[in-house]
Amino acid sequence: MITRFAPSPTGPLHLGHAYSAMLAHDMAQAAGGTFLLRIEDIDQTRARPEWEAQITDDLTWLGLSWPRPVLRQSDRLVVYRDALAHLWDRGLLYPCTCNRRDILAAASAPQEGAAMGPDGVIYPGTCRHKPRSGPLPADTALRLDMKIATQGIDLKYYLDNGATRSIAPHSLITDIGDVVLARRDMGTSYHLSVVIDDAAQGITDVVRGADLAEATPIHVLLQHLLDLPTPAYHHHRLIRDDAGKRLAKRDDARAIATYRAEGATPADIRRMVGLPVHSDK
Structure with a gap:
């Protein structure tokens, strides 16, 4: 372990x-x-x-x-960039220039409604039409096209209680959406980096708070797309203050x-x- x-x-x-x-x-x-x-x-x-x-x-x-x-x-940005290039060459990523205000405005349109996912408001797909050819773009956000990425998948992962959970492709599209895999000011993202580093370090059991349970299907999908092993996931209870609020660094x-x-x-x-x-x- x-x-x-x-x-x-x-x-x-x-x-x-x-x-x-x-x-x-x-x-x-x-x-x-x-x-x-x-x-x-x-x-x-x-x-x-x-x-x-x-x-x-x-x-x-x-x-x-x-x-x-x-x-x-911060020492592994080249590794993350190589993984992004692999996904880009397969047509799974697209550049996104939207800021948070743009996303909220588009997602809150009367015909849409602002649905929430693990990363906040689910992206409405504003930039999905942008070109995906040529070299991997630099200094821009890159999103995973969830509809294409989930075609033909059958994913499962294991929880700490021994249960096996299946991931429905439709839920990844509707409940999570096109997540950011590279932020403009970072060159990567939490989702991408954590998956690559867990594999690089041979992590067999991921122990983390229940607040990250919703992100686990994203990580299992990325493991599938990057041909990486999937560890067992242990989502533990959260420590809260006297009012029942989850603790934060502040x-x-x-x-x-x-x-x-x-x-x-x-x-x-x-x-x-x-x-x-x-x-x-």
């Missing part, structure tokens, strides 16, 4: 991050496997080296360990660094998130 924790260095780790990381670490250790840390820093406008240093420090304090060196997504009161400064121990953090406390903690 190989699990991973893949934070973005754009803010402090909170209790929800700690739960996900410790759960993945516990699972790997129990199976005699390996836990990996990956830094997902493709958003260079928000990533900060001080946050990456804090992530490493917090995880070490929690008692987690992992092999070095750590994979950093919730400094729940930051691991805050608890540390107040004198909490790693065992205290485990109790807070409902994980068993090991005798050596």
Whole structure:
């Protein structure tokens, strides 16, 4: 078993991050496997080296360990570009110049209605007619043509409870739509990068929050299109505040660094998130 924790260095780790990381670490250790840390820093406008240093420090304090060196997504842009070129050459991508306001306006037209998917408002296909020939475009957003990409597919993936879930092509088209695989200012996207890196690192079990369950069919489809293995998916419960709201990086009161400064121990953090406390903690 190989699990991973893949934070973005754009803010402090909170209790929800700690739960996900410790759960993945516990699972790997129990199976005699390996836990990996990956830094997902493709958003260079928000990533900060001080946050990456804090992530490493917090995880070490929690008692987690992992092999070095750590994979950093900002070092792998050429790999993502090669995957995009492969999809482009197959006619599966098209350039998109719409901004969020354009998408919302088009999707909210009376005959459409603004349906929501894993990435927000489902793209209405405004740029789908644009040319797809020639070299892979640079400095522009690239979307996956979901209707073409799902032709003739029969996809399944495995969940942590042993269940097998089938992916209906029609649901990918209507409930998810033409997702962005390369953002203009990044050259890639979360969906593309996470799939390529999970395969490159040999991840057998993806441990992540239930809020990402809706994105899993996208990832399984991309694995199929790029001829990559599909890991088992474990979508764990979310850690929420007293009002039932999911924690975010802006919730400094729940930051691991805050608890540390107040004198909490790693065992205290485990109790807070409902994980068993090991005798050596």
